[in-house]
Amino acid sequence: MEYWKDQHEPITAFLKLFEKAKEDPELSEGLKKVNQLIWFDYTEDGSDCSFHVDCRNGQVVAKQGKPSEEPDLIMSLSADDAHRSWSNKLNPVMAITRKKIRVKGSATGLLKLAPKLKKVALIYEQALNELNFLDKILK
Amino acid sequence: MYGNTGEILLVDLSSETLERKKVPEEYYHNYIGGAGLAARLFWDWGDFKAQPLDPGSLLIFMNGPFAGIRLSGCSRGSVAGRSPLTGHWGDSSCGGHFAPELRFAGFDGIVIRGQSHRPCAIVIEPENLRILPADEWWGLGVFETTSRIRAKFGKRAKSLAIGQAGENLVDYACIVNDNHHAFGRAGYGAVMGSKRLKAIIVKSFEQNYHAADPEGLDQLRRSIDLKIRESVTSQVLHENGTAANLEGGVHTGDVPIKNFRSSFWEEMAEALTGSTLSEKYLKNKAACAFCKIACKRVVEINEGPFAIPKGPGPEYETIAAFGSMLGSMDLAATCKAGRLCNDYGMDTITAGSTIAWAMEAFEKSALTLEDTNGLPLKWGDMKTVVDILLPQIAFRNGKLGGLLSLGSHKASLQINKGSGEYLTTSKGLEAPMHDPRGGGHGLALTYSISHRGACHTANPMLFMEMGACYYPEIGFEYELEPMSEENKAESALLAVQLGAIENSSCYCQFADREITIPEWVDLFNFSAGYNWTIENMMSAGLRVFYLQRLLNFRFGLTADDDSISMRLLEPAVDGAPEGVPVEFDSMKKRFYQLARLDEIKGIPDRATLDSLGMSVEASYVWN
Numbered sequence: 001m002e003y004w005k006d007q008h009e010p011i012t013a014f015l016k017l018f019e020k021a022k023e024d025p026e027l028s029e030g031l032k033k034v035n036q037l038i039w040f041d042y043t044e045d046g047s048d049c050s051f052h053v054d055c056r057n058g059q060v061v062a063k064q065g066k067p068s069e070e071p072d073l074i075m076s077l078s079a080d081d082a083h084r085s086w087s088n089k090l091n092p093v094m095a096i097t098r099k100k101i102r103v104k105g106s107a108t109g110l111l112k113l114a115p116k117l118k119k120v121a122l123i124y125e126q127a128l129n130e131l132n133f134l135d136k137i138l139k
Numbered sequence: 140m141y142g143n144t145g146e147i148l149l150v151d152l153s154s155e156t157l158e159r160k161k162v163p164e165e166y167y168h169n170y171i172g173g174a175g176l177a178a179r180l181f182w183d184w185g186d187f188k189a190q191p192l193d194p195g196s197l198l199i200f201m202n203g204p205f206a207g208i209r210l211s212g213c214s215r216g217s218v219a220g221r222s223p224l225t226g227h228w229g230d231s232s233c234g235g236h237f238a239p240e241l242r243f244a245g246f247d248g249i250v251i252r253g254q255s256h257r258p259c260a261i262v263i264e265p266e267n268l269r270i271l272p273a274d275e276w277w278g279l280g281v282f283e284t285t286s287r288i289r290a291k292f293g294k295r296a297k298s299l300a301i302g303q304a305g306e307n308l309v310d311y312a313c314i315v316n317d318n319h320h321a322f323g324r325a326g327y328g329a330v331m332g333s334k335r336l337k338a339i340i341v342k343s344f345e346q347n348y349h350a351a352d353p354e355g356l357d358q359l360r361r362s363i364d365l366k367i368r369e370s371v372t373s374q375v376l377h378e379n380g381t382a383a384n385l386e387g388g389v390h391t392g393d394v395p396i397k398n399f400r401s402s403f404w405e406e407m408a409e410a411l412t413g414s415t416l417s418e419k420y421l422k423n424k425a426a427c428a429f430c431k432i433a434c435k436r437v438v439e440i441n442e443g444p445f446a447i448p449k450g451p452g453p454e455y456e457t458i459a460a461f462g463s464m465l466g467s468m469d470l471a472a473t474c475k476a477g478r479l480c481n482d483y484g485m486d487t488i489t490a491g492s493t494i495a496w497a498m499e500a501f502e503k504s505a506l507t508l509e510d511t512n513g514l515p516l517k518w519g520d521m522k523t524v525v526d527i528l529l530p531q532i533a534f535r536n537g538k539l540g541g542l543l544s545l546g547s548h549k550a551s552l553q554i555n556k557g558s559g560e561y562l563t564t565s566k567g568l569e570a571p572m573h574d575p576r577g578g579g580h581g582l583a584l585t586y587s588i589s590h591r592g593a594c595h596t597a598n599p600m601l602f603m604e605m606g607a608c609y610y611p612e613i614g615f616e617y618e619l620e621p622m623s624e625e626n627k628a629e630s631a632l633l634a635v636q637l638g639a640i641e642n643s644s645c646y647c648q649f650a651d652r653e654i655t656i657p658e659w660v661d662l663f664n665f666s667a668g669y670n671w672t673i674e675n676m677m678s679a680g681l682r683v684f685y686l687q688r689l690l691n692f693r694f695g696l697t698a699d700d701d702s703i704s705m706r707l708l709e710p711a712v713d714g715a716p717e718g719v720p721v722e723f724d725s726m727k728k729r730f731y732q733l734a735r736l737d738e739i740k741g742i743p744d745r746a747t748l749d750s751l752g753m754s755v756e757a758s759y760v761w762n
Binding site: 014091092093094095096098103105106107108111112114115 | 157160371375378379383384389390408414605606607608609618652701
């Protein structure tokens, strides 16, 4: 991995991102509109390297690992590309076309989030700052 | 012959004769089929002096070699000829069910000339080809005409029909298949109307497709179909139609607002996007023949001023053309406007854009109440659009209806008063609902160099710029930045070849994103037996692109016509593309160098034409 020293670091960062996103009214509303159980699968970088977000029923809950229920959507990619993606430095369409991101299930909900990626990137930067992951911030 | 039948139906409506005609086999290898083969046949048989609505003009319907294969996306067809809207060579593509049925009935295409002395219909059944009087259908809309065709010929019959707009020679009248699918662009419905041809009906008895390598094709077909079915794009299109990403497009500045004057309107984005259409009005999903994506919408609106019964719903282009372009976020109104256009038989892109042009012209006093017969044209006034303007245009009623039936380009020439500044066209064709300033600067280039005028389906540049294409086998590995000119000319050179291949094989641009370049070659070889390499295939694409330019040169177009309205180039005032200039001239210059186009004539040099086996064609344009 280019950005992470172990498989736990990225999950820490991404869970922090979602914790902060929930506090932002606009992003929180956007996430609720996704209305799906999504598994972000980075297990190509380690068996524990994944987390899931449950945006169903008007809530947003992010937890480490694979969800116990069948997810509506699985996004499989490397932890490095996930870092680029949350930093808004990866064109998701291009990444899917070039098989850097593999998608299984309905991506319709995620389209709702696409316009908010710039804001997500700002909050992700704040999350990295709070975690003292300053060297990981992509400019 | 494999894949193709090798035969077209030649119809002379003046003499009421129908003739089966063989097409030389090398024409298929050199010009593929569809739009390419139509261009080739016009080159041979067309009357370059005939105006688009003259009896001597040719109207050419042409299939691609894949029509009839049970594979998602490959059941489209082309129509081509001299466009009434633009005055030069053009073509238009349509999905639905007509193309495979025509193939099953034994024909690759239909070439129509002449003018019937009375309203008529062409009926194609194996061993029973005929021209029937159609007086009782004349004056009807597309829906009623199609309904009567089904009553007379049975539900299995597939038809193409024009509505009142075609009969009244509206310059952007379209041709509609089975109520829901349209040869939308460039006005070929008016050409049918000028020939007094109300409909074409085709009915086959068996669904045979004679592939060169049936086993290879079957295996390939299954594997491509699975990829298409499972792709993210297909799933999104299936769930929410072609407007699925309208909301995202607003945020990138791709969706035009108020005649391309604004690039951002957040509230409208959610109101008009595909998921909103699904939630509010969707009743069913529909598909073209053999397509697993089913991106078509069937909608119903039960109440309100724009109530409509269950029937064909709008696609992205229609929603944006009658929504954001007109300053409206009334989704029901876009459904109703689209439904009316289907019934009258009018292109929704040109209709919406022409009305947007008129609204701006009225706002800026280039059009006055005197011109509009006292009707104020206001942004967002969809009642006026639906209840008054669209019927006036379709029937060419009154001064305003007559003016707007010409399309924005000719209407602007008629009124002048600086209204050319409000145009959003290239070569007289209104730009689709993808703003090059936000959607991608390469679009400005490919709109301008397209033979038919500003069109997003002439080639896949839109998809290339959004990142949905990756073709390392032909050198397309660019990671394009939409709002930049970097590598756009290089990409455009590949795009025009791929676009010619798509439009000549008549493949859907949404579905074929999943097909790799080697798979494309295999598809041609296994189906039609072209025995191509990648290089052969790309050369055929280039040959088609060049032939279309040669046709336009013979119609009087030159390099200067590879231009685009200033409105589409001037820096946006808001949204993601705000203030970013489009470096059009440098992109065009670079493209001309790469494509070896003469900077005055706009056509390829003689040596380039010779290298593609087009020496005879070269002799017509180079002395």
